[in-house]
Amino acid sequence: MNAPESDLAAARALANASREPPWVLVVDDEQRSLEAMRRTLDEEFRVLTAPDAEAARGMLERHAIQVVLCDQRMPGLSGVEFFKQIREAWPDVVRILVSGYTDSQDIIAGVNEAGIFQYVLKPWTPEHLLATVRSAVEASSLQHGLQRLELDLRAGPRALQQRRELKLREVRRAYDFERIVRAPGSPLDAVCALAERVARYDLSALILGESGTGKELLARAIHCASPRVAGPFVVVNCGAVPDTLLETELFGHKRGSFTGAVEDRIGLFQQADGGTIFLDEVGDTSTAFQVKLLRVLQEGEVRPVGSSRTLPVDVRVIAATHRDLDAAMRQGSFREDLFYRIAGVCLELPPLRERPGDIVAIAEQLLADVSAELGRPVSGLDADCRAVLMGYPWPGNIRELRNELARALALSDEMQLPARALSRRLLQGQTGAVASSAALPASGRLQQRLDAVEAMILRETMLRLQWNKTQAAAELGLSRMGLRAKLQRFGLESPT
Numbered sequence: 421m422n423a424p425e426s427d428l429a430a431a432r433a434l435a436n437a438s439r440e441p442p443w444v445l446v447v448d449d450e451q452r453s454l455e456a457m458r459r460t461l462d463e464e465f466r467v468l469t470a471p472d473a474e475a476a477r478g479m480l481e482r483h484a485i486q487v488v489l490c491d492q493r494m495p496g497l498s499g500v501e502f503f504k505q506i507r508e509a510w511p512d513v514v515r516i517l518v519s520g521y522t523d524s525q526d527i528i529a530g531v532n533e534a535g536i537f538q539y540v541l542k543p544w545t546p547e548h549l550l551a552t553v554r555s556a557v558e559a560s561s562l563q564h565g566l567q568r569l570e571l572d573l574r575a576g577p578r579a580l581q582q583r584r585e586l587k588l589r590e591v592r593r594a595y596d597f598e599r600i601v602r603a604p605g606s607p608l609d610a611v612c613a614l615a616e617r618v619a620r621y622d623l624s625a626l627i628l629g630e631s632g633t634g635k636e637l638l639a640r641a642i643h644c645a646s647p648r649v650a651g652p653f654v655v656v657n658c659g660a661v662p663d664t665l666l667e668t669e670l671f672g673h674k675r676g677s678f679t680g681a682v683e684d685r686i687g688l689f690q691q692a693d694g695g696t697i698f699l700d701e702v703g704d705t706s707t708a709f710q711v712k713l714l715r716v717l718q719e720g721e722v723r724p725v726g727s728s729r730t731l732p733v734d735v736r737v738i739a740a741t742h743r744d745l746d747a748a749m750r751q752g753s754f755r756e757d758l759f760y761r762i763a764g765v766c767l768e769l770p771p772l773r774e775r776p777g778d779i780v781a782i783a784e785q786l787l788a789d790v791s792a793e794l795g796r797p798v799s800g801l802d803a804d805c806r807a808v809l810m811g812y813p814w815p816g817n818i819r820e821l822r823n824e825l826a827r828a829l830a831l832s833d834e835m836q837l838p839a840r841a842l843s844r845r846l847l848q849g850q851t852g853a854v855a856s857s858a859a860l861p862a863s864g865r866l867q868q869r870l871d872a873v874e875a876m877i878l879r880e881t882m883l884r885l886q887w888n889k890t891q892a893a894a895e896l897g898l899s900r901m902g903l904r905a906k907l908q909r910f911g912l913e914s915p916t
Contacts, residue, residue, distance in 0.1 A: 443467075444487045445480065446489045455469075457489065461553060472495065489518055491519065503534030515535065516538045520542035540552055595640050595643075596644070597615065603780075618765045619643075620646060623736075624737045627739070628745075629771070631742045636700060640653060651693075654691055657701055670687050671712075673724050689716065694735075695735065697737055700739075703748060707755060720732060720734065745759055783806075796829055802838050804839035807879045824842060828841035839883050878906060
């Protein structure tokens with residue numbers, strides 16, 4: 421093992437040791453005093469005891485002891501003399517002298533010759549003794565932390581670079597485009613392929629889509645696939661902050677520049693230097709603010725409010741909006757020059773109702789996440805629940821889907837989430853756009869595949885209308901007899 425590797429191994433050993441309760445050694449020739457200190461300390465620390473200095477030395481050789489409490493007056497070596505030996509052999513051990521005598525010479529010798537950390541007088545109180553040992557352990561931990569830093573530095577740039585690369589790989593895996601949940605053949609495939617292709621180039625990007633479609637998730641995936649992955653990813657919702665505050669939020673301000681500015685503030689553009697800033701709902705900003713934002717993007721520098729100096733910033737801008745910016749530009753509420761500055765490449769996320777094949781895959785992932793958050797185990801969605809989810813148009817997109825699953829999970833005690841746990845709004849909602857795409861067989865004759873579509877539409881309609889055959893027949897344009905025949909043909913029966 422070469423030197424950097426051995427240093428890294430030592431650093432790991434120190435880190436692992438810090439996770440265990442620290443060892444504390446108590447040395448006293450009076451058994452009652454020894455037991456009293458042990459009982460006081462052993463709830464928080466691993467405590468060893470020794471009746472004299474010789475026995476204590478043996479324990480110091482066998483255990484990684486961080487703190488030693490020693491009585492001053494003992495047969496043989498005194499506490500100060502013993503601490504002088506410890507200072508030479510185990511200099512990192514924190515030393516606390518305990519004595520029933522207030523001899524100033526002992527105190528002076530303890531500080532000057534033995535380097536004691538604290539001096540505890542008998543009779544001590546449990547609270548004071550615990551507080552003293554806690555402080556000693558904290559001092560020891562700080563010392564070990566400095567040692568770890570020194571070992572890290574001695575490990576050399578190569579080892580630190582390897583750690584950095586490992587962390588970056590973990591980040592890329594966590595936010596990879598493949599982690600954006602979708603079914604095979606999803607309309608998102610083309611969007612993700614384009615985003616992944618342009619991510620490697622330092623182009624601005626504009627993500628269009630309704631609220632709740634996952635624009636921030638796509639922006640983060642772009643950042644993590646770009647050369648800027650080691651830099652910060654800063655998010656700001658422009659629509660949630662008034663113009664007067666948005667300027668200071670993004671560009672910063674100087675102390676005294678306005679009422680309430682009691683200190684300098686670093687803006688989010690500066691915080692994102694070297695990385696990516698995500699301007700969500702940029703279409704909600706005023707034209708006055710858009711002028712200021714355009715200047716920052718053109719010049720690559722910001723001027724904090726109240727400052728006469730500009731500061732250079734190096735950021736990639738990814739913007740997003742749910743608004744129709746073409747219509748906004750025609751109406752004059754969004755500047756064309758800003759649009760062309762932020763729209764280096766446009767990515768449009770389709771709403772959930774236009775990709776019904778993704779609904780079940782997304783719902784299962786969200787259900788697993790919500791289950792973990794609520795501590796409520798669940799095995800998945802039952803068939804009726806999937807049918808209802810796929811038949812609903814989801815105007816609130818993924819955000820609405822998540823809220824609905826969380827509510828249903830809280831109200832249901834079953835391992836498979838049933839359709840009846842869903843809200844009445846879903847059960848009475850409109851049928852979504854050909855919600856059968858995920859249920860289509862991968863192969864088979866045309867009639868078999870059409871039967872699968874028909875069966876799913878029937879199931880979704882009956883569930884939504886709570887098995888009211890009169891309403892279902894009227895909606896589907898069937899007679900009651902014809903509806904009954906189809907339900908029997910596909911084996912669809914009311915659960916009640």
